[in-house]
Amino acid sequence: MTITQHGREQKQLNKLYEDFDAMGLIPLWTIRDDLMPMSPCPQALPHLWRWADLLPLAERSGELVPVGHGCARRAIALSNPGLPGLPYATPNLWAAIHYLAPHEVAPAHRHSQSAFRFVIEGESVWTNVDGDAVAMRRGDLLLAPSWTYHEHHNTTDRPMTWIDGLDIPLVSRLDASFFEFGLDTLATCETPKRSRGERLWGHPGLRPIGQPDRSSSPLMAYRWEHTDAALTAQLELEAEGASSVIEPGHAGVRFSNPSTGKDSLLTIRTEMHRLLxxxxxxxxxxxxxxxxxxxxxxxxxxVGDRRFELSRGDLFVVPSWDELVLEAGDRLDLFRFSDEPVYEALGLADTYRGKSA
Amino acid sequence: MTITQHGREQKQLNKLYEDFDAMGLIPLWTIRDDLMPMSPCPQALPHLWRWADLLPLAERSGELVPVGHGCARRAIALSNPGLPGLPYATPNLWAAIHYLAPHEVAPAHRHSQSAFRFVIEGESVWTNVDGDAVAMRRGDLLLAPSWTYHEHHNTTDRPMTWIDGLDIPLVSRLDASFFEFGLDTLATCETPKRSRGERLWGHPGLRPIGQPDRSSSPLMAYRWEHTDAALTAQLELEAEGASSVIEPGHAGVRFSNPSTGKDSLLTIRTEMHRLLxxxxxxxxxxxxxxxxxxxxxxxxxxVGDRRFELSRGDLFVVPSWDELVLEAGDRLDLFRFSDEPVYEALGLADTYRGKSA
Amino acid sequence: MTITQHGREQKQLNKLYEDFDAMGLIPLWTIRDDLMPMSPCPQALPHLWRWADLLPLAERSGELVPVGHGCARRAIALSNPGLPGLPYATPNLWAAIHYLAPHEVAPAHRHSQSAFRFVIEGESVWTNVDGDAVAMRRGDLLLAPSWTYHEHHNTTDRPMTWIDGLDIPLVSRLDASFFEFGLDTLATCETPKRSRGERLWGHPGLRPIGQPDRSSSPLMAYRWEHTDAALTAQLELEAEGASSVIEPGHAGVRFSNPSTGKDSLLTIRTEMHRLLxxxxxxxxxxxxxxxxxxxxxxxxxxVGDRRFELSRGDLFVVPSWDELVLEAGDRLDLFRFSDEPVYEALGLADTYRGKSA
Amino acid sequence: MTITQHGREQKQLNKLYEDFDAMGLIPLWTIRDDLMPMSPCPQALPHLWRWADLLPLAERSGELVPVGHGCARRAIALSNPGLPGLPYATPNLWAAIHYLAPHEVAPAHRHSQSAFRFVIEGESVWTNVDGDAVAMRRGDLLLAPSWTYHEHHNTTDRPMTWIDGLDIPLVSRLDASFFEFGLDTLATCETPKRSRGERLWGHPGLRPIGQPDRSSSPLMAYRWEHTDAALTAQLELEAEGASSVIEPGHAGVRFSNPSTGKDSLLTIRTEMHRLLxxxxxxxxxxxxxxxxxxxxxxxxxxVGDRRFELSRGDLFVVPSWDELVLEAGDRLDLFRFSDEPVYEALGLADTYRGKSA
Structure with a gap:
């Protein structure tokens, strides 16, 4: 090819790309390699947030920022450093520290997003889910499935802090958000120890006759005493010679929908792990x-090439396909939530388990 | 038609029927009407067996009939009066009173038939299911799902009686029986309060991570304390103004497979009902x-046109499509088992609910 | 034990058995061994009915027995010699030769039993299924799923014969029969080549938008030209070097519900096999x-220890767990129907495949 | 509050926000309203690309840009104007015009993304899917399900153009991409009229015995002659008085997986519509x-507030929850693909149908 030919061709090519641009077109061969990588290359990064940092910030918010319809929830979202400016812990998951001051109310709403709360400490708040008053106590997992009305009220003189988990990033990227405000007055001021849902569905292997299957769990609370007992039993069985549930010294339970045995929420997996x-x-x-x-x-x-020292309340993120190894100092109890049900539903789930060290 | 013609035709017809018979044929138009009735016309009849009659007979058997490989189970089957000579409580269900004398062992076997035991009184026996020792106590439901090895041993000086429920008639009519004897020695002599299956799976809404779904329940025991608590809670909720689970004054739980939410056994539904x-x-x-x-x-x-006075331990049968009405004298707790999962699986289930009196 | 003791005991035992009998009880240890055999021991026997015998009998019935509401169907049932007196080809399956004389009508009814027809010869009849006129031609499979109204009318001067297959014995033993007569006049006298169901659902891999899944097939006819083409293609692919669909020289298609991919009827499997x-x-x-x-x-x-020479139209029965070997003389096309969906739904299915000779 | 107090508080608030930022936290109350909108507010916009513009650009690319491992596919992606700089037609769907010059080969690869091609014109190319040669002709839908190797080769002297549809944006946002290159040589150079998959699975309601269910369709091609016949039949049935499949004058078929009746691909719905x-x-x-x-x-x-005049080959996008109305000039046949299976799998599907004008 002569220089002139080459120059003419280059001109034609430049004109072609201009025309692509004008027409709203992007040719595949100009797209950076990360469109379809050989294996997942998430933008999200492994990251640790220390509870010792989070809790004081939540408390300061409690003093400075009033809760109400302008700020319906005093929730402070973890923002993954790989997703700058976005209030997303991971590409699909929202995680926030939530603070409710004494006698405060977070008013009712509902949304297509699925939600849960997990409690690290305290026991002053009830969350009403479709009118069912659900106590929140240390170690408990509480649900607010898609399109259930929920509101929180602190009936005591003590503040309370917990974490919220939702599929907000997923639903946002899917353009599938529906939202409605509820009433300004509390659906109920009752403060029972056990919610109606627990009284109906919280008996092992027993289901109320005539109740149909639900897509999300009919159980709005999973109590620490049961979770702890289940983990204790697994490790005792292992000590008695039974095979490990996950691996030696590592027990784990999944919070499930008793009407189907599937995940408690359609889009979020919730689990508790214990390492000896x-x-x-x-x-x-x-x-x-x-x-x-x-x-x-x-x-x-x-996590990948990051190493995190862990203390009570600390939160960390494991991006897609990043390798995770956990080591317990003293006995280590960990709450975990993930978006795996999404991948399983879409035929995109995969897991690689390496050998123990 | 002349008489001669008519006679000739009758002869031809007679010859035709002879030929049908010789060829192994039966013409539809000679079959009695009950081949395809307008609605179910079961041969089985409503019937009541009194515990006051059954228990002494079981005890006399205990004295006179040794248990062992010749008589692997000292089980005495209810024989529906509409199915004379057959050891079938209903066309699909086997129900038997089972008696195990002090220190006796009913040796191990397994079969494609699904089985359960329900305990009216006593607590001297452990049933080993695939090597897992399961205590049997009043009010408990114990399972031996299809193809699990099971054996019973009485470790005490007291005899024990319970009922067995199986799908023997169904599997027999389906020509689907497989059976194997187990070892002569007990798989385990342990007598724990809770079986391994309960310790793994007996926590409300919690499942061990990594355990796959099972077609039958992984839980071999449903304890009375949980069943009772669930029924109590349902009626308390109703008293507090919640809607009834079944109907006013009538609570009920279904024993379910926690890995799927479905029936505890593939072919048999098991439930406990309470009427105020x-x-x-x-x-x-x-x-x-x-x-x-x-x-x-x-x-x-x-049941249909029969009226049964009920006392503790009494057993009665409700054939297909016979109308049932229950009335409680004092508070009435009833265990129920049925073959409804079979009909649901085959698209043949139907229920008609009349109005309350 | 002294003779006296022994005699006393025998007396007590006799009294015990009398009391059992009086109470409607049958002790397990007196029941013959075939209650729970080591593997299926069906009463039904392998048997062959020759088409050369059946067809003349059907024709003679056509002359002698009028069809109408007294004899709604001129169907002559195969009666398995192991089930004497019962119009059952197998414990679960009804098979009958059906004869409709010129211009006759078999009036409308519907029932919970599932039904199909398979055509060996002729093409004079339309079966109306819920008002949809379905032509019947040699090689076609026609359905009448549970609770669909169906009627047959012969619009020509030629009689027609086919076989009916139903789950009558299964539904009878399950006490699940519901039956209703339809109108006395035909729902439609149309005689189209293709039914409406075929025009909507009979396109490979295509389903009409907005039509929900059905428990039984929405396709009332499976035409021989498609079945033949599918079998031909399987054997051509094998000849081209692809792996066999079933085994070398043995092709087979299953008639399926295009809305779910499952069996065309809930309780009956229907297949066509071809052996080179x-x-x-x-x-x-x-x-x-x-x-x-x-x-x-x-x-x-x-079949088991029986050997059947096969000719066009011959029918034979394979009881549960009896071994089957087929050998083709010239090319052999076989229609098969079975009750396997029942066993799969109940967790009782099993198959053993031996080695080729 | 005094001015001093107010100033002090503002300072504390500023410090709080600085600390949030330093800790990787974003408070909910500072996030713009579109995090959880009352109903979907997609960034993607309705848009139309004219075939008259696209085709010449594809042809110019064919002259200027060689295909090969540097440019494995000469595909030009539609870039939604609401998603600037991204090669995404919608947030979940990739759509591209694909051009293969005479005798060119697009080499083999596989990926976790699901793919299909739809052909507007031409018939010069075969796509090999896991070694099965699939002809591409006008009106055909061709699949390359997740993780199947696929390659395209043009065996003629004529170029060919089609559209590719994939779930690239979805899988990218989900960090679930796996990709592998295949061999450099063609798996097969055969150019049969019908692929092996069609010969096995392309018979209405018939499935090869012994083939298990597949998560994606085993049928790699849906031929125009069948699609056209199905649409024609729907409108003929409507003209004969049957109820409309979708609505008056509007027929439609969904391309389905014959082994399950579900969508042909796990994440992408594909349909053909016809308006009279x-x-x-x-x-x-x-x-x-x-x-x-x-x-x-x-x-x-x-679409929403946009109005698009439609001609053959034109492509347009309907974002989430934007209202769509179609009007046919002359008879209008439309291919449609969507991400609805994703929403159905995650419990997020919803549809609103307004009244006809």
Whole structure:
């Protein structure tokens, strides 16, 4: 090709790209390689937020920012450093620290997003879910499934803090958000120990006759005493010689929908893990992202090339396909939530388990 | 037609029927009307067996008939008077009173038939299911799902009696029986309060991570304390103004497979019902048959045109599409098992609910 | 034990059995061994009915027995010699030869039983299914799913014969029969080549938008030209080097519900098999029973210890767990129907495939 | 509050926000309203691309840009004007015009993304899917399900153009991409009329015995002659008095997986619609996005507040919850693909149908 030919061709090419641009077209061969990578290359990064940092900020917000319809929820979202400016812990998951001052009310609303709360400390708040008053106590998982009205009220002189988990980023990217405000007055001021849902559905293997299957759990609360008993039993069984539930020294329960046995929420998996003192997990890579919170104990999490020292309340993020290894200092209890049900529903789930060290 | 013609034709017809018979044929127009009735016309009849009659007979068997491989189970089957000579409580369901004398062992076997035991009184026996020792106590439901090895041993000086429920008639008519004897020695002599299955799966809404779904329940025991608590809660909720679970004054739980939310066994539904003193159920007709046993209390069951006075331990049968009405004298607790999962799986289920009196 | 003691005990035992009998009880240890056999021991026997015998009998019935409301269907049922007196080809399946004389009408009815017709010869009849006129031609499978109104009318001067298959024995034993007569006048006298159902649903992989899933097929006719083409293609692919669909020289299609991919009827599996000249199948044992009909060709079927020479139209029965081997003389096309969906739905299905000879 | 107090508080608030920022936190009350809108507010916009513009650009690319491993696919992506700089037709869907010059080969690869091609004109190319050669002809839908190897080769002297549809944006946002290159040589150079998959699975209501269910369709091609016949039949049935499949004058088929009856791909719905001359659809709003292409005919599409005149080959986008009305000039055939299976799998699907004008 002569220089002139080459120059003419280059001109034609330039004109072609101008025309693409004018027509709202992008040719595949000019797109950067990360459109379809060989394996997941998430923008989200492994990251740790320390409870010792979060809690004082939540408390200061409690003093300075009133709750109400302008600020319906005093929730402070974890923003993944790989997703700058976005209030997203991971590409699909919202995680926030929530603070409710004494006698405050977070008014009712409902939305297509699925939500839960997990409680690290305190026990002053009731969350009303479709009119059912649900106590919140340390170690409990509380649900507000898609399109259920929910509101929170603190009936005591003590503030309370917990974490909220939702699928806000997922639903936002899917353009599937529906939202409605509820009434200004509380659906109920009752403060029972157990919610109606628990009284109906919270009996092992028993379901009320005539109640149809639900897409999300009919159980709005999973109590710590049951979770703790289940984890204790798994490790006792292992000590008695039974095979491990997950791996040696590593127990785990999944919070499930008793009407179907599936995940408690359609889009979010929720689990509690326990590692015995000194236990170390085999490396695992999972398609989809997860947020972990230390419920009790100390240890180390290695996520990809990051190493996080863990203390009570600390939250960390595991992006898609980043390798995770957990090591317990003393006994380590961890709450985990992830978006795996999304991948399973779409045929995109995959997990790689490496060998133990 | 002349008489001669008519006679010739009759001859030809007679010859035709002879030829049908010789060829192994039966013409539809000679078959009695009950081949395809307008609605179910079961041969099985409503019937009541009194515990006061059954228990002494079981005890006399205990003295006279040794248990062992010749008589692997000292089980005495209810034989429906409409199915004479057959050891079938209903066309699909086997129900038997089972008696195990002090220190006796009913040796291990397994079969494609699904089985459960329900305990009216006593607590001296452990049933080992695939090597997991399961205590049997009053009010408990114990499972031996299809193809699980099971054996029973009485570790005490007291005899024990319970009822067995199986799908023997169904599997027999379906020509689907497989059976294997187990070892002569007990898989385990342990007598724990809670089985391993309960310790893994017996926590409300919690499932061990990594355990796949099972077609039958992984929970081999449903304890009375949970069943009782669930029924109590349902009636308390109703008293507080919530809508009834079944109907006013009538609570009920279904024993379910926590890995799927479905029936605990693939072919047999198991439930516990509670009627408040004086409650009366609306008339119900169901395709498929059921066996009921009074766990506690007194009352009256009207099944079709039969009326049964009920006392503790009494068993009665409701054939397909026969109308059932229950009336509680004092508070009435009833265990029920039925073959409804079969009909639901085959698209043949139907229920008619009449108005309350 | 002294003789006296022994005698006393025997007396007590006799009294015990009398009391059992009086109370409607049958002790397990007196029941013959076939209650729970080690593997299925069906009463039904392998049997062959020759088309050369059946067709003349059907024709004679056509002359002697009028069709109408007294004899709604001129159907002559195969009666398995192991089930004497019962019009059952197998414990779950009804099979009958059906004859409709010129210009006759078999009036409308519907029932909970599922039904199909398979046509060996002729093409003079339309079956109206819920008002949709469905032509019947050689090689076609026609459905009348549970609770659809159906009627047959012969619009020509030629009689027509086909076989009916239903789940009458199953539904009868399950006490689940519901039946209703339809109108005395035909829903439609139209005689189109293709039914409305075929025009909507009979396009490969295409479903009409907005039509919900159906428990039984929405397609009332499966035409021979498609079945033949599918079998031909399977064997051509095998000849081109692709792996066999069933085994070398043995092709097969299952008639399926295009809205779910499952069996065309909830309780009955329907299939067409083709064996190349000289092909021989590996021995197979299946839980559940089947009826086969030779559509075309000759060969030999060995069922358990019976050996049947096969000609066009012949029908034979394979009881549960009896071993089947097929050998083709010239090319052999076989229609098969079975009750396997029942066993799959109830977790009782099993198949054993032996090695080829 | 005094001015001093107010100033002090403002300072504290500023400090709080600085600390949030430093800690990687974003408070809910500072987030713009569109995080959880009252109903979907997609960034994507309704847009039309004219075939008359696209085709010449594709042809110029064919002359200027060689295909090969640097440019594995000469695909030019539609870039939604509401998603500037991104090669996404909608937030979940990739749509591109694909051009293959005479005798060119687009080499093999596979990926977790699901893909299809739809052909507006031409018939010179075969796509090999896991080694099965699939002809591409006008009106055909061709699949390359997740993780199947696929390559395209043009065996003629004529170029060919078609559109590609994939779930690239969805899988990218979900960080679930896996990708592998295949061999450099063609898996097969055969150019059969019908692929092996069609020969096995392309018979209405018939499935090969022994083939398990597949998560994506085993049928890699849906031929225009069947699609056209199905649409024609629907409108003929309507003309004969049957109820409309979608609405008066509006027929439609969904391309489905014959092994399950579900969508042909796990994440993408594919459909063909036909509107009679002058027909007008009722307004519809759907959660999730769709891309439509005019296969034949003229008309008008109103999407939200945009009005698009339609000609053969034109592509337009309907964002989530934007109202769509279609009006046919002459008879209008439209191909449609959407991400609705994603929303149905996650419990987020919803549709609003307005009244016809």
């Amino acid at each position: 003192e000194g236990a170390r997990t085999a490396p695992v890579k999972t398609v989809g992202s997860a947020v972990w919170q230390v419920f009790e104990g100390t240890g180390v999490a290695t | 003193e004086g409650a009366r159920t609306a008339p119900v007709k169901t395709v498929g048959s059921a066996v009921w046993q009074v766990f506690e209390g007194t009352g009256v069951a009207t | 000249e000289g092909a021989r199948t590996a021995p197979v044992k299946t839980v559940g029973s089947a009826v086969w009909q030779v559509f075309e060709g000759t060969g030999v079927a060995t | 001359e002058g027909a007008r659809t009722a307004p519809v709003k759907t959660v999730g996005s769709a891309v439509w292409q005019v296969f034949e005919g003229t008309g008008v599409a109103t």
